[in-house]
Amino acid sequence: MTDAVGSTISNPLRVLVTGGTGTLGEAVIQAFAKAGHRTFFQFCRNDQNATRLTDTLGATGFKIDFSADFTLPMSDFDVLVNCAGINISREQAHGVDPLIWDKMMRVNVTAPFLLSQAVLPGMLKRGWGRIINVGSIYSLRGAINRAPYVASKHALSGLTKVMALEYANTGVTCNEICPSAIDSDMIHRIAENNARARGMSVDDILDEYRTMNPVGRMATAGEVASAVLYLAGSEAGFINGASIPVDGGQIV
Known part of the structure; x- marks a missing residue:
């Protein structure tokens, strides 16, 4: 199987979705699995949901805590969907616990960066890959009492744009979906x-x-998952470095 520029693409795709036992992560896994792709997912706590995803969709789960040091059991993926994220602070900036700040940055920014580092060598070797980051409308705007979350989503947006530029001529794209409340x-x-x-x-x-x-x-999780699935396809090969709102027009 080849895309428009002749790079080799595995069929079915090997897809890693983080935050797989969350509502959105599960919807993304379902979208890829129903399209016939081999799906793998990271989860942190919900063993029951992870077992159900394996039993019903044939997806393979990895139990990994992104707030601590971690290693990925395998790294040979065609598509990486960085869906895992936490939002555990509602304080004004001066009252934010630095430990909470660090934890949110590790999960929301550092983990996607490290995972991208892990999967990129294989993608570059094949000349094809998709990295899709799940941001937020708060990747594009501010909000009170959400300093760690907004800062982490802006950082993820910046990382998306840097990687899109660095690998633009390799067949690897990096984009960001920015949903409103799901x-x-x-x-x-x-x-x-x-x-x-x-x-x-x-x-x-x-x-x-x-x-x-x-x-x-x-938004429904399925609506956001559909946008992720589209960005993973060959037809989206010229979309790169984009921060795409899926927000019903909330921030127009």
Whole structure:
């Protein structure tokens, strides 16, 4: 199998998705698996979901904690989807615990960098590869009480652009998907914490997230996964270094 410039592409693709047991990660795994590709995934805690993904989709899971030193059991992948991310601080900048800052940077930025380093040699040898980073609308704008998260997403966006330029003539592309709030387990956990802090109901907080978007709802994980799947295809070979909002027009 070859693409438009004649580089060799494995068929099916070998795909690594991080954060695979999260709502979005699972949707991405499902999209690739249903398209017939060999899917592997990283997870940190949810053994039950990991087992289910293996049993139902034939995906192979690696239990790795990105907040600590780690090694990747294998590195020969055609597609890397850096989907894992954490958002565990709601303090103003002066009140952010430096340990929380470090943990968020390790998971949200350092892990994608190290994983990219691991998979790039094989991609470059084959002359084809896709690195797809899952950022956020906060890769493109600021927000109060989210200094570590916004800073980490801006850093991931910068890393995306640097790698896109460095490998632009190799057949390897690097892009970033920037979704707004996704109807996911993570957003529900954030809503629960926000509700406690503000003395509101979780439903009211979730309604705020919905009404912030001009579409009047949150994104579905499947909608974001479809964008990831497209960027992994040969037809997206001329998209490189892009930060693509999947946000219903929220930051237009």
